[in-house]
Amino acid sequence: MTLLRTEGLAKHFGGVAAVDDLALAVEEGEILGLIGPNGSGKTTALNMLSGFLVPDRGSVWFADENVTGKKPVALARRGLLRMFQTTRVFVRISAFDNLLTAGLARGLDEAEARERARVLLEELTLTPVMYLDAGQLSGGQRKLLEFGMCFIAPPRLALLDEPFAAVHPVMRETMARFIRRRNEEGHTFLVVSHDMPIVVELCDRAACMNAGRLIAIGATRDVLQDPVVIEAYLGSESHV
Amino acid sequence: MSDARNLWSHRLAVDFRAALVVVAVLAAAPIVVTSPYTLGILIVSMYFALLAMGWNLLAGFAGQFSLAPAAFAMLGAYVPGLLDYHWHVSLAVGIPAGIVGTAIVGWLLGRVVLRLRGPYLALTTLSFAEIARVVISNSYDFTRGAQGLNVPTLMQSRVGYYYLFVAVVLVVLAGLFFVMRSAIGRFWLAIRDDETGAESRGIDVVRYKTLAFALSCAICGLAGALYGTFSQLVSPELGLLLQTGIVIAMVVIGGIGTLTGPLVGALLVYLASEWMRGLGNVQMIVFSALVIIFARFFREGLWGLVARRRVRALPRAAAGAR
Amino acid sequence: MLVVDLFVNGLIVGLFYALMAVGLAMIFGVLKIVNFAHGEFYMIGAYTYVLVALKLGVSPWAALPLAAIAGALVGWLVERSLMRPLYAGYGSWSIMKDEYAVVVTFGLSLFLINLVDKVVGPYPYRGPALVETSRFAIGPVMLNGQKLIAAGVSAALLIGLALFIKRSLWGRQIQAVAQNRLGASLAGIDATRTTSLIFAISGLLAALSGALLAPVINPSPDVGGFPAVKSYVIVVLGGMGSVWGAMIASLLLGVLESFFAVYVSYDYRDAFGLLILMLVLIFRPQGLLGEKVREL
Numbered sequence A: 001m002t003l004l005r006t007e008g009l010a011k012h013f014g015g016v017a018a019v020d021d022l023a024l025a026v027e028e029g030e031i032l033g034l035i036g037p038n039g040s041g042k043t044t045a046l047n048m049l050s051g052f053l054v055p056d057r058g059s060v061w062f063a064d065e066n067v068t069g070k071k072p073v074a075l076a077r078r079g080l081l082r083m084f085q086t087t088r089v090f091v092r093i094s095a096f097d098n099l100l101t102a103g104l105a106r107g108l109d110e111a112e113a114r115e116r117a118r119v120l121l122e123e124l125t126l127t128p129v130m131y132l133d134a135g136q137l138s139g140g141q142r143k144l145l146e147f148g149m150c151f152i153a154p155p156r157l158a159l160l161d162e163p164f165a166a167v168h169p170v171m172r173e174t175m176a177r178f179i180r181r182r183n184e185e186g187h188t189f190l191v192v193s194h195d196m197p198i199v200v201e202l203c204d205r206a207a208c209m210n211a212g213r214l215i216a217i218g219a220t221r222d223v224l225q226d227p228v229v230i231e232a233y234l235g236s237e238s239h240v
Numbered sequence B: 001m002s003d004a005r006n007l008w009s010h011r012l013a014v015d016f017r018a019a020l021v022v023v024a025v026l027a028a029a030p031i032v033v034t035s036p037y038t039l040g041i042l043i044v045s046m047y048f049a050l051l052a053m054g055w056n057l058l059a060g061f062a063g064q065f066s067l068a069p070a071a072f073a074m075l076g077a078y079v080p081g082l083l084d085y086h087w088h089v090s091l092a093v094g095i096p097a098g099i100v101g102t103a104i105v106g107w108l109l110g111r112v113v114l115r116l117r118g119p120y121l122a123l124t125t126l127s128f129a130e131i132a133r134v135v136i137s138n139s140y141d142f143t144r145g146a147q148g149l150n151v152p153t154l155m156q157s158r159v160g161y162y163y164l165f166v167a168v169v170l171v172v173l174a175g176l177f178f179v180m181r182s183a184i185g186r187f188w189l190a191i192r193d194d195e196t197g198a199e200s201r202g203i204d205v206v207r208y209k210t211l212a213f214a215l216s217c218a219i220c221g222l223a224g225a226l227y228g229t230f231s232q233l234v235s236p237e238l239g240l241l242l243q244t245g246i247v248i249a250m251v252v253i254g255g256i257g258t259l260t261g262p263l264v265g266a267l268l269v270y271l272a273s274e275w276m277r278g279l280g281n282v283q284m285i286v287f288s289a290l291v292i293i294f295a296r297f298f299r300e301g302l303w304g305l306v307a308r309r310r311v312r313a314l315p316r317a318a319a320g321a322r
Numbered sequence C: 001m002l003v004v005d006l007f008v009n010g011l012i013v014g015l016f017y018a019l020m021a022v023g024l025a026m027i028f029g030v031l032k033i034v035n036f037a038h039g040e041f042y043m044i045g046a047y048t049y050v051l052v053a054l055k056l057g058v059s060p061w062a063a064l065p066l067a068a069i070a071g072a073l074v075g076w077l078v079e080r081s082l083m084r085p086l087y088a089g090y091g092s093w094s095i096m097k098d099e100y101a102v103v104v105t106f107g108l109s110l111f112l113i114n115l116v117d118k119v120v121g122p123y124p125y126r127g128p129a130l131v132e133t134s135r136f137a138i139g140p141v142m143l144n145g146q147k148l149i150a151a152g153v154s155a156a157l158l159i160g161l162a163l164f165i166k167r168s169l170w171g172r173q174i175q176a177v178a179q180n181r182l183g184a185s186l187a188g189i190d191a192t193r194t195t196s197l198i199f200a201i202s203g204l205l206a207a208l209s210g211a212l213l214a215p216v217i218n219p220s221p222d223v224g225g226f227p228a229v230k231s232y233v234i235v236v237l238g239g240m241g242s243v244w245g246a247m248i249a250s251l252l253l254g255v256l257e258s259f260f261a262v263y264v265s266y267d268y269r270d271a272f273g274l275l276i277l278m279l280v281l282i283f284r285p286q287g288l289l290g291e292k293v294r295e296l
């Protein structure tokens, strides 16, 4: 079943078409990788999927419901959660309180949230730092904490924006393991990433964007070997 | 603070107990303090404590730096005053009307400034405060303008007023404690730390921000309404930006984002300023300098310094016992 | 011909507003903060001018640059001592930067007002005029000499500032830092020093407008409150941080207020500006003249 679907999604910033006529579908139970050179519109697309940006044109469908223009809160309530490229944790309260807050926000009662928070901290190897203010955590630890906040009440679809960027390899492995395990339990992911080895290893399918458009979608290996995709990455390289 | 004592529930519980001790001291004070003048000073300092707690709810807990607390106190004071002056409505109706009225205005202001952050929010609330004050000052026919308005009093007894204020401080404090312990309080902290993040986690930012505005303004309105009946005169001076500055000073010096901080800060600052009045009126120089110094170097304020010390001292004591 | 009179006088007032507001806009441009002590730069300028001229018996024309220097010095000191935490990565997660700026500048404002109140006294001083003239009329327009000279100096200063920002090396560095602090640092511009410079310029301009108006306003310690509020309105109207926007908005506000005071309500003329400020921030936060920037 198609869990999330977009039709003709578009967003312009001034003269720049950040996302242009994007048609994307995420199937229930899969891990879909979204790749593309810097500035190709991945984050903008995610912002529209999660309600942080209102599309100029086009529509977003989540579980057969038109959710275009719905607020992030409304989407979160339906089980569509996102993580940001730069972590957004609550820096002046402890890591444990971060998880608790996220649990309460998703409608858990406090005892339940506490229990799940402890389990998640253990799984994410954050137990030793659970009493530190989230602002004192390293970048990688914050990302792990965000995973925990996202999964304290499991979402139907998790949108991850560059979760592996600038993270210590050990933690990257912890994250990949976390995603894989949740996926085996039936959770669906849309992962934006630059890290090709992880994309190959993790994702069933991949989609590639360039200059706001979808240029390839299909089995991960096929997409990565697609000449159009290689061209897009090389083209962007020569600009740098 | 890298152990369980850094958990919010624990920090809040310790904080609340300390605040209760302060209230207990206030409640016991009339045993030694009997001069009506000194009691009056303590009453005014409790008025400021209420404003400080109200503003701290909005700024320290929910992260919305409003510059309008004094304006809301002024509005809260004028409602019973005007109701009595024009329609002879009794204070039993007037004071609750003041609280509800300021809560509604606060809620509306909260709705309106929803998308504004930081300096934008500060400027908008400042404008609101100044407009409210200018309108009240200039609407002579309705409000008697800068001359002020006489307000009836609740009782003649100064000790009675004193205990009324102690009781109200206690109620507001307990209310804050329970709210901050609940999900609402945690959502406010989340919004304070990262509004976008809070939204993405499923927190209804619109709802909780407007709630913070309404409650904070209601507390300020309550303080103003009571103070007006105590001083029996309300004037637009209650809403001066200077008054807001004093409230901010109290919270920053006492410890923003805590329960004890605003309470202690208000009492200390007001009592000390009464004392310094005798030393050549230097109080505002001292306090504004202290605000800058605290904001720059001791961001947790007095209560933060004490709380941190306490937590640090404990393990050492335990180690010594071994 | 009241209309012409109101228009010309509005423009003159607008020039003073501009001199005052441009510095605030520049600070907002680089640090994205509102300096709530900006009015006190103005007050310091007014007092320096009056006291130097009266107590030291210096010619008002020599007191003017001294006031400018005092303002620049205070601005520079404020940046050095209080603004550094905003961009030095100082305890970066525990500081709420916007809030820190509000508290510190608000505190500074109270501090300076009360300090001057204590040291110099609460009573207004009458400043010596640059030239002694009475009111006169050009056609339908009533003018007075001091105002006219002050307006002329303001206009010259504003043009000078515009040229400085556009043409000089320092001016271009200011532009670069305002546009992208990190980028400018990477390009080898000393962003910290540039910010000091901006605070010095901001203090200088505000102090000069205080000094120029000292003979008209009779400075008292809280004299800065009124022009400060005008500057907030202007900075908001002009698009939060845009120097050119602030200049245009100043003239606009000057003229609008002058008409409002006569045709609508004199008592509420100050509330009028604040109402504009609120409405603009609520409905068009990027300002009337600014471009929309959104961050996520």
Ligand SMILES: Nc1ncnc2c1ncn2[C@@H]1O[C@H](COP(=O)(O)OP(=O)(O)O)[C@@H](O)[C@H]1O
Binding pocket: A013, A016, A017, A018, A036, A037, A038, A039, A040, A041, A042, A043, A044, A045, C294, C295, C296
């Ligand atoms: N808020 C914004 N304002 C203006 N332009 C933006 C904004 N967000 C993104 N863009 C532009 O849209 C394009 C796509 O950006 P983005 O979605 O962040 O790309 P990616 O995440 O793939 O690196 C870029 O050219 C970027 O400069």
Ligand SMILES: [Mg+2]
Binding pocket: A042, A043, A044, A085
């Ligand atoms: Mg991106």
